[in-house]
Amino acid sequence: MPRVLISDKLSQEAVAVFERRGLEVDFKPGLPADELLSIIGDYDGLAIRSATKVTAAVLEKAKDRLRVVGRAGIGVDNIDMEAATGAGIVVMNTPFGNSITTAEHAVAMMMACARQIPAADASTRAGKWEKSRFMGVELYGKVLGLVGVGNIGAIVADRAQGLKMKVAAYDPFLSEERAAALNVEKVDFDTLLAKADFITVHTPLTDQTRDLIDAGALAKCKDGVRIINCARGGIVNEADLAAAIDAGKVAGAAFDVFVEEPARENVLFDKPNVVCTPHLGAATEEAQENVALQVAEQMSDYLMTGAITNALNMPSISAEDAPRLKPYMKLACQLGSFAGQVTENGLKSVTMEFEGAVAKLNRKPLVQAALAELMKPFSDAVNMVNAPLFAKDRGIDVSETVHEREGDYNTLIRLTVETEDFTRSISGTLFGGGLPRIVSIKDISIEAELSEHMLYITNRDQPGLIGGLGTILGDAGINIGTFHLGRESTGGDAIALIATDAPVEGAVLEAIKALPQVIQAKPLKF
Numbered sequence: 228m229p230r231v232l233i234s235d236k237l238s239q240e241a242v243a244v245f246e247r248r249g250l251e252v253d254f255k256p257g258l259p260a261d262e263l264l265s266i267i268g269d270y271d272g273l274a275i276r277s278a279t280k281v282t283a284a285v286l287e288k289a290k291d292r293l294r295v296v297g298r299a300g301i302g303v304d305n306i307d308m309e310a311a312t313g314a315g316i317v318v319m320n321t322p323f324g325n326s327i328t329t330a331e332h333a334v335a336m337m338m339a340c341a342r343q344i345p346a347a348d349a350s351t352r353a354g355k356w357e358k359s360r361f362m363g364v365e366l367y368g369k370v371l372g373l374v375g376v377g378n379i380g381a382i383v384a385d386r387a388q389g390l391k392m393k394v395a396a397y398d399p400f401l402s403e404e405r406a407a408a409l410n411v412e413k414v415d416f417d418t419l420l421a422k423a424d425f426i427t428v429h430t431p432l433t434d435q436t437r438d439l440i441d442a443g444a445l446a447k448c449k450d451g452v453r454i455i456n457c458a459r460g461g462i463v464n465e466a467d468l469a470a471a472i473d474a475g476k477v478a479g480a481a482f483d484v485f486v487e488e489p490a491r492e493n494v495l496f497d498k499p500n501v502v503c504t505p506h507l508g509a510a511t512e513e514a515q516e517n518v519a520l521q522v523a524e525q526m527s528d529y530l531m532t533g534a535i536t537n538a539l540n541m542p543s544i545s546a547e548d549a550p551r552l553k554p555y556m557k558l559a560c561q562l563g564s565f566a567g568q569v570t571e572n573g574l575k576s577v578t579m580e581f582e583g584a585v586a587k588l589n590r591k592p593l594v595q596a597a598l599a600e601l602m603k604p605f606s607d608a609v610n611m612v613n614a615p616l617f618a619k620d621r622g623i624d625v626s627e628t629v630h631e632r633e634g635d636y637n638t639l640i641r642l643t644v645e646t647e648d649f650t651r652s653i654s655g656t657l658f659g660g661g662l663p664r665i666v667s668i669k670d671i672s673i674e675a676e677l678s679e680h681m682l683y684i685t686n687r688d689q690p691g692l693i694g695g696l697g698t699i700l701g702d703a704g705i706n707i708g709t710f711h712l713g714r715e716s717t718g719g720d721a722i723a724l725i726a727t728d729a730p731v732e733g734a735v736l737e738a739i740k741a742l743p744q745v746i747q748a749k750p751l752k753f
Contacts, residue, residue, distance in 0.1 A: 229294075229530040230269065234258040235276035237299055237519040244523035248531055264288055272526045276300055283310035290314035295529050297522040300325060300509060303539060312540045319525050319537050322610075323378055324518035325509035330382035332508045333427050333457040334390075336481035339502045340453050341366055341425075343479070346500065364424075364478075366390045372423025373411065374439070375430035375458070376401045377606060378620065383427060384411050395419050398430075398621070399605055400574050403647075405622030413573075420447040425455065431606050432459035442467040450476060457483040457508045469494040472501070483508050539610045552592060554661030555585055555640070559593040561663055561677050561753060562642040562655050563600030568751045569683060570601070572646035576624040577601065584638040586629045594627055597642055636666065671722055673713030678726040681751040684739070688714045688721040692744040699742075700727065703735045720746075 229250050233241065236256040245252040250272070260280065267273065267289040274297045275281065281296055286307060296306060298320040311318050339345060342363035350357045371387045373380055376398040384394045388410060396411040397419045406413035414422065426448070430436045440454065441464040454477060456463045465486060471477040472495075479500035485493055488506060495501050509515070528534040535541060559579075579594050598614040609617045618625050636656040643652040654667040665675045686692055693710075700707060706728040714721035731739070731750045739748045 229271040231272040231274060231526065231530070232258075232267070232270040233274045234263060234279045235274075235299075236278075237274060237276065237522075238516050240516060241274065241299075241519040241523040244520060245527060248524075248527035250527060250530060268292055271295070272297065272530055274299065274522055274526060275305070277302065277305055279305065281306040281311070283307045286310045286314050286316060290316065295319060295526050297526040299515075299518040299522040308540060317529060317535065317541050318539045319522065319529070319535075320539060321518040321521040321525070322537060324521050325511075325514035326378045327382060328511040328514035329457060329508040330379045330386060330429075331511075332483060332504075333379075333383050333429070333455055334386045336457060336483060336502055336504070337371075337425055337427065337453070337455050338366065340455065340479045340481040340500065343500050345502050366392055366425075368393070369424040370395055370422050372419040372426040373397070374416075374419065374426065374428040376405070376409065376411070376621070377429060377617070379458075380429035381409055381620070383429060384409050392425075395422050398573070399571060400602065400621045400623060402573060402575055402622030405620070408622070416444075417447060420444055421449070423452060424449065425453045427455040428458045428462050430458055430462060432461050433604055435604050436462050438462075438464045438467075440464065440468070442470065445471045445476060448476070451478040453477070453479045453481070455481045457481075460485040460488065465494050469498055472498045537610065541611075551588060554657050554663065555588065555593055555638075556596050558640055558655045558657060558663035559597040559642075560600045561665070562640060562653050563597035564603070564753060565653055565665070565677070565683075565751065566597075566642055566644050566651070567601040567604045569749050570644055570646060570651070572648050574601075574618075574621070574623045574644060574646055576626070576645040577618070578626050578628065578643040578645075580628045580630065580639075580641040580643070582630040582639040582641075583633040583636065585640060586631045590627060590629070593640065594625070597640075598625060601642075601644070639666070641667075665724070668713070668722055668724075669720075671713040671715055671720070673711050673722060673724060675711040675724040676709065676726075677724075677751075677753045678708060679753055680727045680730050681753065682723075682725040682727060682731050682739070683747075683749045683751055684723040684725070684745060685747045686721050686723065686742075686744045687746065688716075688718050689744045692721075692723070692742065695742045695744070696723075696725070696739060699735060699738045700731070705729050705731060705735065 231245050231250050231252050233254045242252050242254055264285060267285055270293060272295045276299050293316055295317045301320055301322045303320055306318055343361045347361040369392050371392045371394050373384055373394055373396040376396045387394050394411040395414045397414055397416050401413055439462050454463060468480060481502040483504045484506055525536045581590055595611040595614050599609050599611045602609045639654055639656050641652055641654040651669055655663055655665050658664050708726035708728055711724040
């Protein structure tokens with residue numbers, strides 16, 4: 228009988244689900260870290276929330292028996308994903324179980340900020356009755372700037388419209404059709420900043436969204452704007468926001484998340500009309516019940532039948548398909564990751580084409596793998612299991628085409644993305660031993676192996692690029708591992724893929740962008 232440990236406070240209904248499905252359960256919420264280390268090797272499954280830290284040390288102790296870690300909730304910051312994957316341990320979460328609760332909290336925080344409710348409450352309890360001090364603003368007729376229109380953002384938009392607010396939305400993956408269905412105005416980021424009376428963010432914290440709302444962004448906002456963050460600490464630069472409040476540019480803010488948590492002190496805490504809560508976005512009885520039941524069902528399915536749902540580090544692949552698909556999975560992930568990192572506009576469609584040997588295999592995991600990596604820069608909730616639903620919710624059309632004939636290569640996968648501004652394709656194949664290789668980008672032939680740090684350049688085919696690029700990287704002490712070139716025609720458009728031993732960023736990247744031949748320079752990470 229599989230054995231499961233629940234080490235955080237989960238609903239007793241989760242215990243009942245495990246027992247009903249035939250599993251043995253130990254319910255030990257608040258388990259100290261040293262005790263977890265000493266007993267984890269006795270379990271097949273570990274069910275947690277956010278308190279338990281599933282470290283590399285825990286996973287090392289557990290790897291001989293533990294098969295699955297289930298997180299009741301969306302965030303997996305407390306799980307060492309790399310160590311779990313290396314140990315062959317499946318990590319699951321419940322990405323949609325607390326969406327309504329989190330969205331409602333964002334709306335509540337917006338209303339509290341608009342009417343200065345926490346400060347007015349404290350003043351009244353102190354016997355001051357400062358009625359004239361707390362002059363609020365109505366939400367009626369105001370523009371809500373929605374940054375991120377995933378599951379939670381869509382619910383916030385619906386609730387805001389119920390309050391008769393106008394919603395302007397920015398999301399690189401939001402299609403015109405999806406925007407129309409949600410009755411929101413799709414805008415670019417700068418337009419949102421200029422129009423919004425309130426701005427609320429609902430994106431993950433990624434390299435693209437870190438400090439998304441900083442001093443520069445705040446300067447583009449209306450005077451008197453109010454900022455709400457119930458997503459992730461770090462999306463809004465806290466120091467820049469505090470300065471904007473001091474300057475009178477920002478009239479108020481409401482934060483449920485912070486860069487450092489638990490937030491014992493913060494630059495925002497002493498600012499006027501700033502409402503702060505201790506990461507309560509998912510803290511309702513209903514949400515906790517939902518995610519507890521979901522994680523128990525998912526873990527039971529896996530431990531009893533091998534079925535995998537909402538796994539973050541493992542695809543839904545049968546035991547028979549796994550060995551044959553493994554190198555193709557890596558190739559599909561690389562193609563998706565490449566496209567995701569260079570796509571900055573709203574996606575309209577994604578097409579995958581399969582030629583030769585790969586056309587005869589189980590292609591669904593390959594499509595899902597590429598799709599998940601394509602959208603990962605914009606959402607840490609997306610994975611191989613929920614990627615198709617994630618795309619559907621954003622109005623992105625996903626299709627595949629099969630060519631059983633062989634072309635220039637024995638096997639080939641081509642990924643094509645269509646945005647509102649362009650259509651771009653990237654193709655790859657497998658060389659000897661199943662090694663993935665990129666063989667074309669934007670229909671320009673180029674043969675390249677991807678490594679951890681890459682620099683992607685589109686340029687004019689003119690003399691001086693290689694010398695100028697080499698000089699800049701050399702002066703910065705950045706070594707070039709490999710250098711791959713391709714061009715449309717003599718003197719036309721060209722591309723370069725450069726592997727470097729260190730990331731290219733900051734002033735070095737800006738210097739490369741300033742080279743006269745360069746059209747675009749984009750650092751990539753694999």
